[in-house]
Amino acid sequence: MSLLSILRRSVWRLALFFCIGLFVSSIFIGQAETQNQNKQNKKDCIEIPKGGDAIERNRRIAVLVQADSLIQKGDFAEAAKLQQTVKKPFPSGMGALIAPTRDSESLDGGANVYWRDGQDGLKQGLESKSLINLGKLSENYPEFIPGHIKFAEASLRWNQPEKAIATLDRAYGLYPDRLDILEPLLPLLTSKKLFVEASVASRQFGLNYPEHPDSAKYKKLADEYLNQFLNDFRTDALVTGVISIFNGSRERKVLELILKGESDFGKESAEEIKQSASLVTEPKLVDYINTIGQKLAKSAGRDDFNYEFNIVQDKALNAFALPGGKIFINTGTIADVESEAELAGILSHEIAHAVFSHSYLKITTETKTNLLKGISFFKTFLDITKPELSFGRSLEQQADVLGTRILAAAGYSADGLYRVFDRWSGYDKNRSTGWLDTHPASSERVRYLQAIIANRNYNRYSLEKIEALAAARGELLCAVDKTELDPKPPSIKKPEENKLIPGDVPLKALLTKEDVTISINGAKVISSGNYVLNLEITNNSKDDFAFVPAFAKVANAEGKRVSTAFTSKADKLLLVTPNETVKANFAIYQQPWRPNASQDLILEIKEVTKGTRVFRIPF
Numbered sequence: 342m343s344l345l346s347i348l349r350r351s352v353w354r355l356a357l358f359f360c361i362g363l364f365v366s367s368i369f370i371g372q373a374e375t376q377n378q379n380k381q382n383k384k385d386c387i388e389i390p391k392g393g394d395a396i397e398r399n400r401r402i403a404v405l406v407q408a409d410s411l412i413q414k415g416d417f418a419e420a421a422k423l424q425q426t427v428k429k430p431f432p433s434g435m436g437a438l439i440a441p442t443r444d445s446e447s448l449d450g451g452a453n454v455y456w457r458d459g460q461d462g463l464k465q466g467l468e469s470k471s472l473i474n475l476g477k478l479s480e481n482y483p484e485f486i487p488g489h490i491k492f493a494e495a496s497l498r499w500n501q502p503e504k505a506i507a508t509l510d511r512a513y514g515l516y517p518d519r520l521d522i523l524e525p526l527l528p529l530l531t532s533k534k535l536f537v538e539a540s541v542a543s544r545q546f547g548l549n550y551p552e553h554p555d556s557a558k559y560k561k562l563a564d565e566y567l568n569q570f571l572n573d574f575r576t577d578a579l580v581t582g583v584i585s586i587f588n589g590s591r592e593r594k595v596l597e598l599i600l601k602g603e604s605d606f607g608k609e610s611a612e613e614i615k616q617s618a619s620l621v622t623e624p625k626l627v628d629y630i631n632t633i634g635q636k637l638a639k640s641a642g643r644d645d646f647n648y649e650f651n652i653v654q655d656k657a658l659n660a661f662a663l664p665g666g667k668i669f670i671n672t673g674t675i676a677d678v679e680s681e682a683e684l685a686g687i688l689s690h691e692i693a694h695a696v697f698s699h700s701y702l703k704i705t706t707e708t709k710t711n712l713l714k715g716i717s718f719f720k721t722f723l724d725i726t727k728p729e730l731s732f733g734r735s736l737e738q739q740a741d742v743l744g745t746r747i748l749a750a751a752g753y754s755a756d757g758l759y760r761v762f763d764r765w766s767g768y769d770k771n772r773s774t775g776w777l778d779t780h781p782a783s784s785e786r787v788r789y790l791q792a793i794i795a796n797r798n799y800n801r802y803s804l805e806k807i808e809a810l811a812a813a814r815g816e817l818l819c820a821v822d823k824t825e826l827d828p829k830p831p832s833i834k835k836p837e838e839n840k841l842i843p844g845d846v847p848l849k850a851l852l853t854k855e856d857v858t859i860s861i862n863g864a865k866v867i868s869s870g871n872y873v874l875n876l877e878i879t880n881n882s883k884d885d886f887a888f889v890p891a892f893a894k895v896a897n898a899e900g901k902r903v904s905t906a907f908t909s910k911a912d913k914l915l916l917v918t919p920n921e922t923v924k925a926n927f928a929i930y931q932q933p934w935r936p937n938a939s940q941d942l943i944l945e946i947k948e949v950t951k952g953t954r955v956f957r958i959p960f
C-alpha cells in the first residue's frame with residue numbers, strides 16, 4: 342500500500358507550510374466563475390483582481406510593455422526612464438546597512454570603551470566585564486566584525502556556546518559575504534552537532550557568491566554537512582528503534598520515507614499532491630511556467646535535482662517548494678502577477694527554498710527533536726506542518742536573498758519578487774483578512790528586499806515580459822477580465838527630473854530593540870539644505886523608555902556630527918511610557934536634501950532609562 346493514507350492530509354499541510362510565506366485566502370481574488378464547458382479539465386478560469394486601482398494597474402502594465410520593447414531594441418536607458426514613471430522609488434536609506442569594518446579606529450568613543458574594556462576583561466579572566474562590554478559592542482555596533490568574533494570567543498570561554506552561535510549567526514545574517522564570520526561559525530555549529538545549520542550557512546555563501554574563488558568549496562562543505570546529518574539520523578538509536586519496533590506503523594513509514602533521501606522524499610510527496618490536487622493541464626500555460634522555472638533553476642547552483650513546476654488550480658495566493666526541487670504554484674498567484682518578472686520572482690524564491698533544502702531539513706530536524714522528547718511521532722509530523730510553525734524569518738530571508746539573485750541573473754527586473762510582496766503587504770491592510778497575524782514580517786520583508794537590490798546594485802529596470810505572460814495565461818482568463826489585460830498604451834508623460842520641491846517628502850527608516858521602535862516617518866523639506874525629520878518612538882515594553890533630546894545626534898558617512906535641533910515638548914528628557922507612542926521633530930541643518938536617494942546619515946539615540954540601548958538608524 343502506498344503512503345497515500347498517511348500522507349494525504351499531512352502533505353497538504355506540508356504544502357501550505359512550505360509556501361512562499363503568504364497564505365492569503367481566496368477572499369482577495371473573489372469568487373471565480375465556474376466554466377464547466379472547459380475542454381482542458383479545469384474547474385475555474387483565472388480571474389484578474391478587480392478593484393478601484395484597475396485603471397492604475399492597466400496604465401502601469403502598458404508602460405512596462407513599452408519599456409520591454411525598448412529593451413528588446415537595446416535601449417536600456419530609455420526603458421529605465423519609462424519604468425521609473427510607474428515604479429515607486431525606494432525610500433531613501435531604507436534598510437541600508439552600515440559598511441562592515443575591522444578597523445577599531447573608525448569606532449566612536451562609546452564603542453572604543455566597550456572594545457577596550459571587553460578585551461581587558463578577557464585578559465584578566467573577568468567574566469561579566471568581558472561579556473557585558475563585548476555584548477554591547479556586538480549589539481550596538483554590528484558593523485565592527487571583530488566585536489562579534491571576540492564576543493563569541495568570550496561566550497565560549499564562559500561556557501555559553503549557544504550565545505556564541507547566536508552572535509555569529511546574527512552577524513552572518515547581516516553580512517552574508519563575510520568569510521571571517523562564517524569561518525568561526527562553522528566549527529561552532531558542528532561542535533554542537535548542528536549539521537543542518539552548518540550546511541545551510543555554507544550553501545548560502547556558495548550560492549550567493551558564485552564568482553568567489555571559495556564558492557565551490559563551501560558548496561561541497563554544505564553537501565558534506567548534510568550527509569553527516571543524514572548519517573547521524575540513520576544511525577540514531579531512536580530512529581532505528583522506531584523503525585524496528587513499530588513494524589507497519591505510520592511512524593515507521595514516515596521515517597522510512599525521510600531516510601530515502603531528499604530527492605525521493607520530494608518525488609513521493611509531489612506524487613501525492615498531484616493525485617489529490619487539481620492540476621492545470623493546459624499545455625500552453627504548463628510549458629510556459631516550466632520553461633521559466635527550468636531557466637531560473639539552471640542558475641540556482643544545484644543540479645542534483647529533477648526540477649518540476651506544477652500549476653495547482655486554486656485561487657489562493659500561494660506557491661510552495663517540496664524537497665528535491667518540486668515546485669507548485671497556484672493559479673491565483675499566476676492571475677495576480679503583473680509581469681513575467683514578478684512570476685519569475687516567486688518561482689526563484691521557491692527554487693531557493695529547495696536548493697537550501699529548507700523543507701527537507703526542517704522535517705528531519707523537527708522529527709528527530711520530537712523523537713528525542715518522546716512525543717508521539719506521527720502527531721508531531723502533523724503538528725510541525727501548521728502554518729504558524731513555518732520556516733521563520735531567517736530561512737525566508739535566505740530564500741529572498743538567493744531568489745532575488747537568481748531573478749537578476751536571469752535578466753529580469755530584479756524587483757520582481759519585491760513588487761509582489763509590496764503589493765501583497767497592502768492587501769492585508771486594506772482588506773483586513775488577518776494574515777498579518779501569522780506573517781508579521783511582511784513590511785520588514787519589503788524593506789530588506791529593497792536593501793538587497795540597492796546594496797547589490799541589481800538592475801530593477803530590466804525585462805518585465807508583460808506580453809509573454811498575457812499570451813500564456815490569456816486563454817485561461819475569465820472572459821470578463823480578458824479585455825482588462827489588453828495593454829493599451831496611454832499617452833506617457835516624460836519622467837520629471839529629480840528637482841527639489843519644498844514640502845513633505847517620503848522618508849522611512851526604523852529600528853526596533855526589545856519592543857521599543859524608533860522610526861523616521863517622513864520629513865519636511867524647508868530649503869535645499871534644511872529639513873525636519875518626523876520621529877515616532879513607540880514603547881511596547883513593560884518599562885519606561887527615555888532619552889535626552891540634547892544628546893540625540895546625527896552623523897554623516899565620515900562619522901562627523903551634523904548640525905541639528907530637537908523640537909519636542911520635553912527639553913530635558915523625552916519619556917515614553919509603556920504602550921505609548923510619542924512624536925517629535927528633529928531638524929537637520931546644512932545637509933543637502935537628496936530626492937529619491939539615501940541621505941547617507943545616521944541618527945543616534947541613546948537610552949537613559951534602565952537599559953543602555955543605543956539606536957543607530959541609517960537614513
Ligand SMILES: [Zn+2]
Nearest residue numbers: 360361362740
Ligand atoms: Zn518562502
